[in-house]
Amino acid sequence: MDGPLNTSFASDNWSGLCPEAIESLIAANRDSFPPYGADPWTQKAKHLIRRLLDADAEIFFVASGTAGNSLALAQLTQGYQSILCHGLAHVLLDECGAPGFFGQGVGLKAISQTEDARINPKALEQALLQPRDLRFQPPKVLSLTQSTERGTLYSEEWLTDLIHTAKSHGLRVHMDGARLLQAAAALKVSPAKISRDVGVDVLVLGGSKIGGGLADAVVFFDPVLADGFSYRMKQAGQVSAKSRFLTAPWVGLLESEAWLRHAETANTMAADLEARLMGCGLSPACSRQSNMVFVKFTKAQLAGLNQAGWQFHAHPETGVARLVTGWDATVERNLRFEKALREIQTQCPNE
Numbered sequence: 001m002d003g004p005l006n007t008s009f010a011s012d013n014w015s016g017l018c019p020e021a022i023e024s025l026i027a028a029n030r031d032s033f034p035p036y037g038a039d040p041w042t043q044k045a046k047h048l049i050r051r052l053l054d055a056d057a058e059i060f061f062v063a064s065g066t067a068g069n070s071l072a073l074a075q076l077t078q079g080y081q082s083i084l085c086h087g088l089a090h091v092l093l094d095e096c097g098a099p100g101f102f103g104q105g106v107g108l109k110a111i112s113q114t115e116d117a118r119i120n121p122k123a124l125e126q127a128l129l130q131p132r133d134l135r136f137q138p139p140k141v142l143s144l145t146q147s148t149e150r151g152t153l154y155s156e157e158w159l160t161d162l163i164h165t166a167k168s169h170g171l172r173v174h175m176d177g178a179r180l181l182q183a184a185a186a187l188k189v190s191p192a193k194i195s196r197d198v199g200v201d202v203l204v205l206g207g208s209k210i211g212g213g214l215a216d217a218v219v220f221f222d223p224v225l226a227d228g229f230s231y232r233m234k235q236a237g238q239v240s241a242k243s244r245f246l247t248a249p250w251v252g253l254l255e256s257e258a259w260l261r262h263a264e265t266a267n268t269m270a271a272d273l274e275a276r277l278m279g280c281g282l283s284p285a286c287s288r289q290s291n292m293v294f295v296k297f298t299k300a301q302l303a304g305l306n307q308a309g310w311q312f313h314a315h316p317e318t319g320v321a322r323l324v325t326g327w328d329a330t331v332e333r334n335l336r337f338e339k340a341l342r343e344i345q346t347q348c349p350n351e
Helices: 017-026 039-053 065-076 098-102 123-128 154-167 182-189 229-235 242-255 258-279 300-308 331-347
Strands: 059-063 083-086 107-112 138-144 173-175 204-205 216-220 293-298 321-322
Touching: 017 242, 039 059, 039 138, 039 173, 039 182, 039 216, 039 242, 059 229, 065 098, 065 173, 065 204, 065 216, 065 321, 083 293, 098 107, 098 300, 107 123, 123 154, 123 182, 154 173, 173 182, 182 258, 242 258, 258 321, 258 331, 300 331
Parallel strands: 083 107, 083 138, 138 173, 173 204
Antiparallel strands: 059 216, 204 216, 293 321
């Protein structure tokens, strides 16, 4: 390790723990406590999440979003059924088939391929016209992502329309909330308004991308749906002996509403970065609504920025790059990125 990387827009999970989370983690390490979730830190984290979501929910902590999503989806389905999602959904493209693995054959079906990564209610209605015969896995779950894989947001009204349609056809609703807290801050609503209140059945609430640490929370708004889930977690190796080290950072994030301050910082810094890129003559590839900016660089710009040590993900064919700002993003970092880009534009004005 040469030292800290202050040149990354690769993802908001590159950031360390925020001060509030690390303080709680240190406090949880001072004494001995019961294992396997019987400790006071885990119980307090559950209480704070219930308060955040205004729900008397069943809550479980897992070591990753992939574990949370795949186990939650398996809980909601039978192996012969299917999950409807967007074509860019993380559960479809980025989880190595984990939903199908834990779901014992459950299928994933993309019902939309829009560039903004949001499912249109008409696309859902069309998908639900699929013939119900033995050729097809019948749909059982609608999976939504908030914020989406393109950093766009579902409004309360949009979610209400989708979920009403899904439930009128007997579907359950899962939400990948890896960046739900950033979405809530951007929409200026409580997290409950875009999860529990619109009818989500199971939410996988992410903390690692907003300054938390080692665990995501699987939230069953209907406790009946959680029946047996603890056994599913045990089989999957997701029951931690020293669970307080997974849950203490949540206490730090939620107790003083640090999550909201950090979400607002991430979103504000993304807006600042977008403005600087536009000042360099670049147009966003899609609308920025939270803490992700998508922009198309030229090959010369991509090569120059990479050579200068900047980290971000770019599509190998289109050149569209994803730039993500975390809770620790700063104007100073944005300024240095802008300076590096302008230098490359000066050196390669026509490339």
